[in-house]
Structures are given as structure tokens and as C-alpha cells.
Amino acid sequence: MEHVISCLVENKSGVLSRVAGLFSGRGYNIDTLCVAPTQDANVSRMTIVCRGDDRIIEQITKQLNKLIDVIKVIDMTAEEHVERELVLIKVACTAATRADIIQLVNVFRARIIDVDLKTLTVEVVGDARKVEALIELMRSFGIRELVRTGRVAILRG
Amino acid sequence: MRGAQIVVDALEREGVEVVFGYPGGAVLDIFDQINRSKKVRFILTRHEQGATHMADGYARTTGKPGVVLVTSGPGATNTITGLATAYMDSVPMVCISGQVPTAVIGNDAFQEADTSGISRPVTKHNYLVKTVAELPRVLKEAFYIANSGRPGPVLIDLPKDVQQAVLKDYSYPKKIEMTTYKPTYEGNPRQIKRAAEVIEKATRPLLYCGGGVVRALAHEEVLALAERCEIPVTTTLLGLGSFPETHPLSLHMLGMHGTQYANHAMHECDCLIAVGARFDDRVTGKLAEFAPNCRANIIHIDIDPTSISKNVPVTVPIVGDCKRVLTQLLEVIKPKKHSEWLAQVAEWKKQYPLRYKKDDELRPQFVVEKIYEVTKGEAIITTEVGQNQMWAAHYYLYTKPRTFVSSGGLGTMGYGFPAAIGAQVAHPDKIVIDIAGDGSIQMNIQETATAVLNNLPVIVCILNNRYLGMVRQWQEMFYGRNYSAVDLGRPMDEKGRPTDGLPDDVPPYVPDFVKLAEAYGALGRRITRKEDVVPAIEWAIKARRPVFLEFLVTREENVFPMIPAGASVKQMIGGLT
Ligand SMILES: Cc1ncc(C[n+]2csc(CCOP(=O)(O)OP(=O)(O)O)c2C)c(N)n1
Numbered sequence: 223m224e225h226v227i228s229c230l231v232e233n234k235s236g237v238l239s240r241v242a243g244l245f246s247g248r249g250y251n252i253d254t255l256c257v258a259p260t261q262d263a264n265v266s267r268m269t270i271v272c273r274g275d276d277r278i279i280e281q282i283t284k285q286l287n288k289l290i291d292v293i294k295v296i297d298m299t300a301e302e303h304v305e306r307e308l309v310l311i312k313v314a315c316t317a318a319t320r321a322d323i324i325q326l327v328n329v330f331r332a333r334i335i336d337v338d339l340k341t342l343t344v345e346v347v348g349d350a351r352k353v354e355a356l357i358e359l360m361r362s363f364g365i366r367e368l369v370r371t372g373r374v375a376i377l378r379g
Numbered sequence: 380m381r382g383a384q385i386v387v388d389a390l391e392r393e394g395v396e397v398v399f400g401y402p403g404g405a406v407l408d409i410f411d412q413i414n415r416s417k418k419v420r421f422i423l424t425r426h427e428q429g430a431t432h433m434a435d436g437y438a439r440t441t442g443k444p445g446v447v448l449v450t451s452g453p454g455a456t457n458t459i460t461g462l463a464t465a466y467m468d469s470v471p472m473v474c475i476s477g478q479v480p481t482a483v484i485g486n487d488a489f490q491e492a493d494t495s496g497i498s499r500p501v502t503k504h505n506y507l508v509k510t511v512a513e514l515p516r517v518l519k520e521a522f523y524i525a526n527s528g529r530p531g532p533v534l535i536d537l538p539k540d541v542q543q544a545v546l547k548d549y550s551y552p553k554k555i556e557m558t559t560y561k562p563t564y565e566g567n568p569r570q571i572k573r574a575a576e577v578i579e580k581a582t583r584p585l586l587y588c589g590g591g592v593v594r595a596l597a598h599e600e601v602l603a604l605a606e607r608c609e610i611p612v613t614t615t616l617l618g619l620g621s622f623p624e625t626h627p628l629s630l631h632m633l634g635m636h637g638t639q640y641a642n643h644a645m646h647e648c649d650c651l652i653a654v655g656a657r658f659d660d661r662v663t664g665k666l667a668e669f670a671p672n673c674r675a676n677i678i679h680i681d682i683d684p685t686s687i688s689k690n691v692p693v694t695v696p697i698v699g700d701c702k703r704v705l706t707q708l709l710e711v712i713k714p715k716k717h718s719e720w721l722a723q724v725a726e727w728k729k730q731y732p733l734r735y736k737k738d739d740e741l742r743p744q745f746v747v748e749k750i751y752e753v754t755k756g757e758a759i760i761t762t763e764v765g766q767n768q769m770w771a772a773h774y775y776l777y778t779k780p781r782t783f784v785s786s787g788g789l790g791t792m793g794y795g796f797p798a799a800i801g802a803q804v805a806h807p808d809k810i811v812i813d814i815a816g817d818g819s820i821q822m823n824i825q826e827t828a829t830a831v832l833n834n835l836p837v838i839v840c841i842l843n844n845r846y847l848g849m850v851r852q853w854q855e856m857f858y859g860r861n862y863s864a865v866d867l868g869r870p871m872d873e874k875g876r877p878t879d880g881l882p883d884d885v886p887p888y889v890p891d892f893v894k895l896a897e898a899y900g901a902l903g904r905r906i907t908r909k910e911d912v913v914p915a916i917e918w919a920i921k922a923r924r925p926v927f928l929e930f931l932v933t934r935e936e937n938v939f940p941m942i943p944a945g946a947s948v949k950q951m952i953g954g955l956t
């Protein structure tokens with residue numbers, strides 16, 4: 223099963239490689255990883271999306287907790303939380319398809335952020351379901367480039 | 380104070396008595412200070428790997444962190460095997476490596492290596508110190524991390540300019556302030572109560588003790604629990620010494636080369652109390668068939684939460700220090716009798732003792748048995764890796780913690796001899812014996828110079844089978860006796876004459892260990908007959924000098940019993956060769 227693990231770490235050099243090394247060294251897969259400082263500049267948050275059965279996820283959270291630079295680990299999947307991802311899609315367009323693309327973008331409350339004769343660049347923010355759905359729809363027009371931030375998540379309340 | 384002075388001051392304040400290491404360009408500043416210290420003794424080894432294993436042997440036999448000091452680049456990379464060995468076996472160690480100046484880090488400077496990157500997966504934690512201001516805190520934290528919680532090696536990579544930089548208002552931190560690292564020592568009282576209930580309900584309980592009991596010195600508590608509730612005790616390789624093997628409740632070692640009775644007991648028990656052990660694959664064999672009758676009643680006490688339920692799901696997990704948790708448990712648990720179970724266990728012990736062929740041949744098991752008899756079990760035994768290690772585990776009875784020193788997790792050949800030197804540094808008056816194989820001993824034999832020059836009377840008992848014996852055994856058993864790259868000797872015909880056509884002055888055994896010992900200024904003796912074994916050991920002990928005893932033992936002896944890798948207790952091979 224897919225899990226979203228949120229990890230508060232000390233904001234210093236080497237921490238990312240410790241976390242990444244833990245995953246590669248123990249054969250766990252990271253689907254997405256997103257790192258940036260929090261409201262406290264000394265602390266960063268890593269949001270890690272990974273897959274595994276309960277035993278593996280338990281090991282991952284325990285192993286993360288064991289790293290000296292890790293402050294706190296929360297498996298968001300078990301809690302009420304909100305997830306978002308930002309995706310930039312450069313999609314091929316012609317005079318004939320432009321209007322269709324723009325219409326879809328509007329339905330998804332996404333935005334066109336760059337326009338070119340042969341492409342449109344779309345920005346979409348949302349949870350996994352929403353962004354995946356738009357990406358799927360854009361495929362039929364021809365995706366030239368796709369850039370994803372990976373997911374971030376926050377607990378409700 | 381300059382960075383280099385701060386390092387030595389910190390060592391003194393941390394109570395470090397001895398540092399093992401090797402100098403080089405990037406640590407000259409620290410070397411310029413360390414020989415001025417009145418408190419810290421520096422031991423120059425002949426290889427950085429040797430230094431790490433010495434620090435390791437020192438640490439395992441004292442409980443204090445072993446300290447290593449090496450230069451950048453090759454000096455640091457040479458410590459990796461030693462760090463990995465210590466990491467796998469939870470040995471406290473602090474390794475300080477020099478690094479090129481901060482200004483040139485990343486420029487492929489002379490003797491630059493990404494030491495913090497290379498050492499990351501084999502250390503509990505590591506530091507690259509970029510300013511002298513953080514140095515005091517890093518040193519304090521390093522010693523604290525190394526020897527708290529689940530112990531392990533910590534590396535400090537120290538650029539040359541940081542060693543030279545001056546810190547005004549230096550003071551060594553008195554307190555540790557780490558918000559992200561707080562090991563749990565006390566067991567959760569609710570879990571302790573549950574554990575007591577599970578144990579009280581059991582009819583066939585078993586204690587399974589690992590290296591954690593030795594690290595925490597929880598042996599007295601284990602003994603008290605075992606006796607109060609009539610629970611037989613088996614130990615892992617690293618757990619040897621956590622329970623007296625002379626005690627009627629002892630089942631000795633379990634696992635791949637464990638005793639048949641320990642493995643039977645593991646299979647039949649209806650309640651398992653794992654203490655400071657981690658259900659390693661050499662212990663469990665095939666997980667699906669491991670200990671089938673106790674699965675609903677497993678209590679696991681360990682200081683490291685990641686060890687719990689990693690391989691085997693447990694019923695009552697208790698995170699904490701083995702000694703404290705067992706003390707808590709002893710406060711609540713009631714005495715119990717298990718006469719039927721103990722009778723069954725005693726029956727197995729009688730039926731399936733460890734045994735080997737008793738004839739006129741000089742067999743390795745016999746040598747180990749005699750080492751035990753002559754030393755009355757009072758020595759510190761280190762081992763190399765292979766068959767020698769298993770025989771050292773089987774035929775010497777360990778009764779106290781910190782008397783058996785062996786690389787269990789990593790299985791590092793070349794570990795035992797430097798580890799023995801480190802143990803001898805810590806215990807100058809004890810008999811320290813490395814039970815060695817002829818292959819392994821050659822992996823750090825250069826440390827003979829260290830032993831001789833520091834007057835450390837380590838005894839090396841080489842069980843010379845002229846084979847990489849353990850590998851040969853696997854080739855015999857699982858690869859149709861296709862011996863590939865395991866023969867360490869010269870090819871010989873039936874009459875024992877070399878057939879390789881080498882010059883006559885090449886000795887029949889290469890190297891000639893006796894001459895080699897003598898070349899270093901150590902003593903050496905070759906033993907070929909059973910009756911010479913005891914006198915040789917007695918002679919070596921009396922000599923109080925480094926000694927090599929080379930026992931020319933039967934070549935194709937196998938270690939039994941054996942559960943093949945990934946198999947279950949039902950596939951145990953027990954017999955005699
Ligand atoms: C550094 C290292 N390389 C390889 C091995 C694999 N290995 C395990 S036991 C063994 C043979 C050891 O031979 P020896 O020291 O003569 O011991 P014996 O088994 O003959 O007693 C080898 C090569 C190892 N454990 N460590």
C-alpha cells in the first residue's frame with residue numbers, strides 16, 4: 223500500500239543523503255520526495271511517498287526515527303490529512319486543439335502559465351486523483367514535458 | 380585553543396586511556412598534540428583496519444568506546460571494514476579521520492575521499508566538521524551517541540584547517556543537548572506486566588539472549604529470571620558469556636551451527652523471551668518454520684525499536700535497556716516450576732551432545748577443548764571467522780560476559796588478532812587468546828609488530844587446516860566437493876611431497892608461521908600431536924610474550940551440527956564426520 227510519510231529533520235547538510243541512503247541501502251522504494259524548510263528555518267520537512275506492506279512501512283518509520291538528525295516521523299496515511307501536488311505539463315497544441323485544452327484546464331481549475339504556437343504549459347495543483355486525471359486527459363494531445371513537485375501533506379485541524 | 384588541542388583535551392575529558400591509529404598528512408596537527416598528552420596513550424598499529432579492530436576489542440571487553448585516529452583518503456577508507464564490523468555488532472567506537480582543508484573539499488585534492496559519504500551506511504552517525512566552533516559539541520555528541528542507546532561507531536571527519544583554527548573561549552560542553560536523540564532505557568510498565576503474564580502462563584518457556592545482554596551487562600538478571608522461573612537459556616554467537624554455559628539451564632548456542640538441543644528447544648518452546656537479540660537469519664533459518672509453537676507468545680526486549688518485529692512479529696515488544704527491563708520484570712514475576720520441560724531439555728542434551736571423533740588425530744575441536752581446560756575458562760577468547768570461530772564457540776565454555784569477542788554480524792576475517800591486541804591493552808593481566816584460522820590470521824598478521832613492540836602477550840592459536848575451511852565445507856556439502864579457490868597450501872602427492880615444482884627452500888606450509896612469528900620477535904611453536912597440545916598452551920601462557928601456536932589439524936573436519944542456510948531445524952545435519 224502507498225503511504226505518505228512526513229518527516230521533520232534538522233536543516234543541515236547531509237540529512238537528505240542519510241534519508242535517501244536509508245531507502246536505497248535497505249531496498250525500499252521512494253515514489254516521491256519533497257524537502258523544504260518549515261516555519262522554523264532550522265527544521266526541514268520531508269514528505270516521502272513510498273510503498274510497502276505494514277511490516278516494511280513499520281521498519282521505514284522506525285529506521286527514520288533512528289536517524290540522529292530526524293526530529294519526528296508521522297505516517298500521514300493513518301491520519302486525517304490534506305495532500306497536494308503541483309504539476310507543470312507542457313502539452314502540444316494546434317489551432318484545432320487549443321480551445322479543447324483550455325476548456326479542460328478550466329474545468330480542472332488549472333491554469334495556463336505559458337503559451338507558444340505549438341505548446342501550452344499548464345499548471346495544476348491538487349491531490350493525486352485530480353492531477354493524475356488531468357495528466358491522463360492531456361496525454362491524448364501529446365505531453366512534451368512533465369514536471370512534478372511530488373506530494374506534500376499536512377494534518378487537518 | 381586550536382582544534383587539534385581541543386580534540387586531545389576532549390579525549391582526556393572523556394576518560395579515553397588509549398587511542399589506536401596511524402598518522403598522515405591530514406592529521407599531523409592532532410599527532411603533534413597527542414604525544415604530549417599525559418593521559419592518553421597512543422598505539423601505532425601497522426594498518427588502519429588493525430586499529431579499528433583493536434579499538435573494537437578494547438570496547439567489547441571494557442564497555443568503553445574504542446577510539447581510532449587516522450589520516451584522510453586511504454587512512455579513512457582503510458577503517459571502513461572495522462567500522463562496519465563494529466556497526467553490525469553494536470560496538471561503541473569513535474573514529475577521528477583527518478580531511479583535506481575545507482577550501483579544497485570537493486576538488487579531488489591529494490588524499491581526499493568523501494569519508495562521511497563512504498562511512499555513512501556503516502556508522503551510527505557521522506560528522507564532517509566545517510568550523511572549529513562546532514568541534515567541542517561534535518566531540519561531546521560523538522562520545523555520547525557511540526555509547527548510549529544501541530551502541531555503535533561514530534566517525535568525525537576533521538579537515539586540516541579546522542584542526543589548525545583557533546577557538547577563543549573554549550570550554551568542553553558539560554551537558555548534552557540533543558532533542559532528536561533520546562534512547563529509551565526504562566521499559567513500559569504495562570508491557571512488563573503483560574510479559575509477566577505471558578511467561579507465567581507458559582509451560583515450555585525459553586530465554587534467547589543476544590549481544591544486547593553482554594553490552595548491557597544484564598547477565599545477572601538473566602540468571603535470576605532463568606532460575607526463578609526455571610527457564611532454559613540459549614544464546615546467539617554474540618550472546619556467548621551472557622549466561623554461564625556450565626549452568627544446567629544452559630543450552631549453549633542456537634542457530635545454523637547451534638546445538639541440536641538448543642534448536643529443538645526453540646522449535647518446541649511455547650513462549651520465547653528474546654533479550655538483546657535480533658532474530659538474525661543465521662539464528663532463525665527459514666522464517667516460516669522458525670519456532671512454530673511460540674508465535675503467539677514472543678516477548679522481545681531490545682533497546683533498538685527497529686530490531687523488534689523486523690523479522691519475526693512479536694507479541695509483547697519492550698523497548699528498553701535489557702538490564703533495566705529485566706530488573707523491572709523481576710519485580711513482578713512469580714516463581715514457577717517447569718519440571719517436565721526441563722526433563723525434556725535434559726533428555727535432548729543427553730541424546731545430542733556436541734561431539735567429534737576421538738582418535739589419535741589432532742583435531743581442531745580437541746585443541747579448543749584443551750584451551751578451555753588449561754585456562755579454566757578464565758581467558759578472554761577472540762576468534763577469526765570460519766570453522767575456527769564455530770569451534771571456539773562450541774568447545775570453550777563461556778561463563779562471563781565480555782570474555783568472548785568475535786565478529787558475528789559482518790563475519791570479518793582478520794578481526795580476531797587485532798581485537799585480541801585491543802583486549803590485551805585493556806586487560807594487561809589477563810590471558811588473551813585468538814582462536815584463529817590459517818586464512819583469517821593472514822588478513823591482519825602485520826599487527827604482530829604492534830603486539831611485540833607494545834609488549835602485549837597475545838596468544839594466537841592457529842587451527843591450521845591449510846584450507847579456507849568453512850568455504851571448503853560448503854563446497855563439500857552443497858557444491859559436490861568441487862573445491863574452488865580454498866586450498867591455502869601447496870599441492871601434494873599422496874606421500875605429502877609438493878608437486879608444484881617450486882624451489883626446495885619454499886616451506887611445505889606457506890607461510891611458515893613459526894618463522895614468521897620469530898621474524899617479528901614473537902615466539903612460535905608448531906604442534907602436530909595431541910599429546911603436545913597442553914604443554915604448548917601452558918608454555919605460551921607462561922611466556923608472557925606474543926606467541927603463535929600453529930596446530931596442524933585434520934584438514935577436512937566439518938562443523939556440526941548444521942542447519943543449511945534458509946532451511947529449518949528439520950533439515951539439521953547433526954552427525955560426526
Ligand atoms: C574478509 C572476508 N573475506 C571472505 C570471507 C568469507 N569466508 C568466510 S569463512 C572463510 C574461510 C576462513 O578460513 P580460515 O581462516 O582458514 O578458517 P577455517 O574456516 O579454515 O577455520 C572465508 C573465506 C569472510 N568471512 N571475510
Ligand SMILES: [Mg+2]
Binds near residue numbers: 816818846847848
Ligand atoms: Mg583454515
